[in-house]
Amino acid sequence: MLGVYTPGADAVRLAFFSLFALQHRGQESAGIAVSDGEALKVHKAMGLVTQVFHEWHLERLSGHAAIGHTRYSTTGSSKSFNSQPIIVQGAHGELALGHNGNLINALELRRRLEGEWGCRFETSTDTEVIAYLLANAPGPTWEARVANAMPSLQGAYSLVFLTREALVGVRDPLGIRPLCLGRVDGGWIIASESCALDHVGARFLREVEPGEVVVVDEKGARFHRWSGHDGRHALCVFELIYFARPDSVLAGKRVYSVRMEMGAQLARDYPVEADMVVGIPDSATAAAAGYSQESRIPFVEGLVKNRYVGRTFIQPDQRLRDVGVRLKFNPLSEVLSGKRVVVVDDSIVRGTTTPHVVRLFKGAGAREVHMRVCAPPIQWPCHFGIDMVTRRELLAANHTVEEIREFIGADSLGYMTIPSLSKVVGGLEGSFCHACFTGRYPVPVQLEMDKLALERR
Numbered sequence: 001m002l003g004v005y006t007p008g009a010d011a012v013r014l015a016f017f018s019l020f021a022l023q024h025r026g027q028e029s030a031g032i033a034v035s036d037g038e039a040l041k042v043h044k045a046m047g048l049v050t051q052v053f054h055e056w057h058l059e060r061l062s063g064h065a066a067i068g069h070t071r072y073s074t075t076g077s078s079k080s081f082n083s084q085p086i087i088v089q090g091a092h093g094e095l096a097l098g099h100n101g102n103l104i105n106a107l108e109l110r111r112r113l114e115g116e117w118g119c120r121f122e123t124s125t126d127t128e129v130i131a132y133l134l135a136n137a138p139g140p141t142w143e144a145r146v147a148n149a150m151p152s153l154q155g156a157y158s159l160v161f162l163t164r165e166a167l168v169g170v171r172d173p174l175g176i177r178p179l180c181l182g183r184v185d186g187g188w189i190i191a192s193e194s195c196a197l198d199h200v201g202a203r204f205l206r207e208v209e210p211g212e213v214v215v216v217d218e219k220g221a222r223f224h225r226w227s228g229h230d231g232r233h234a235l236c237v238f239e240l241i242y243f244a245r246p247d248s249v250l251a252g253k254r255v256y257s258v259r260m261e262m263g264a265q266l267a268r269d270y271p272v273e274a275d276m277v278v279g280i281p282d283s284a285t286a287a288a289a290g291y292s293q294e295s296r297i298p299f300v301e302g303l304v305k306n307r308y309v310g311r312t313f314i315q316p317d318q319r320l321r322d323v324g325v326r327l328k329f330n331p332l333s334e335v336l337s338g339k340r341v342v343v344v345d346d347s348i349v350r351g352t353t354t355p356h357v358v359r360l361f362k363g364a365g366a367r368e369v370h371m372r373v374c375a376p377p378i379q380w381p382c383h384f385g386i387d388m389v390t391r392r393e394l395l396a397a398n399h400t401v402e403e404i405r406e407f408i409g410a411d412s413l414g415y416m417t418i419p420s421l422s423k424v425v426g427g428l429e430g431s432f433c434h435a436c437f438t439g440r441y442p443v444p445v446q447l448e449m450d451k452l453a454l455e456r457r
């Protein structure tokens with residue numbers, strides 16, 4: 001998700017290349033909306049960024065401001081009508097919105113907007129709910145309107161939205177999902193991760209603060225902190241473990257360095273005699289390098305990844321995850337045969353990938369496979385933007401560590417502990433959301449929520 005405001009320049013090409021850098025955050029659909037000062041135009045479709053956009057699309061999307069989005073569905077199904085950015089018409093004119101996160105009160109808000117304001121919804125997403133709320137919020141400025149809307153929004157929301165005159169970025173009061181700010185070509189760029197800025201030569205300024213609103217228009221940039229912000233921070237720690245790209249900066253730290261230290265901590269917590277360390281590419285590569293450095297066991301690329309499969313964890317349903325795993329990896333039998341291997345992975349969520357990976361190593365002749373996992377056991381669903389919404393799906397919620405070891409077929413299994421993770425990231429309680437490990441949510445939620453609740457409505 002990103003927004004660019006570049007007076008006198010063609011914003012859509014900057015948006016396209018920045019969006020391409022954020023492809024890892026969503027692979028179901030892609031879209032860009034632009035403003036030329038007179039009207040909003042949008043192009044979006046199902047597929048990857050390079051499948052959705054061609055030169056003739058970019059030529060038709062001329063304007064000085066643009067927002068872009070790649071979708072990973074957490075509310076509403078993976079269908080074209082749910083692709084973003086979403087454009088709505090409200091009391092303040094047209095508004096195009098891109099959203100990263102998840103509202104936990106979307107159904108309640110939608111009923112209210114239908115009843116009180118007569119809003120007619122065309123999607124089954126919480127994003128459209130947010131769009132209508134903002135497009136009709138009272139207040140003389142966008143800072144005031146966002147401040148009036150924020151008390152109604154419960155959950156996680158990093159937003160970029162576009163009007164004819166302005167680009168606006170918003171981060172929820174807990175900062176659960178990332179958002180950052182930069183300068184480019186005399187203009188401004190707002191993006192989910194700093195890697196999007198690097199790819200277009202933008203200068204990273206800082207991360208947007210929890211509860212902060214950034215408004216960019218012809219007068220420049222203005223910054224407003226919502227008065228209801230209580231000083232708490234709850235960045236999703238899973239961003240550091242898996243979701244974000246390793247070259248991004250989150251919570252003031254380079255993600256690659258954090259993951260290397262995760263691997264080193266695993267080596268200290270779970271030493272083992274082995275011949276090599278292999279990381280599951282790509283999200284665990286840095287952690288495997290850290291494990292190797294700390295343990296002085298050689299790091300080896302024993303598994304080749306098909307880089308055109310995508311991230312199986314963020315596929316929209318279990319059948320597609322299973323197919324993706326089978327196509328995703330191929331072991332190097334000449335490297336692994338007869339060896340004792342430490343395999344480092346970022347997480348075990350549903351148990352889809354890991355048993356298959358262990359079988360690949362054993363089938364390639366590995367004598368022993370010792371699994372080391374950067375995330376503590378995931379026992380609770382996420383309601384704030386990661387698609388794991390029932391405890392039935394979660395392997396560690398229903399099995400002991402020893403049972404999981406037997407299930408995946410590893411010779412040993414070591415999970416990062418919560419105290420060790422706290423040591424690596426610099427504190428958990430009050431600074432990161434770790435509810436998927438502990439069940440302690442930064443915002444009170446129902447124990448079970450329905451991803452398709454708005455669709456059934």
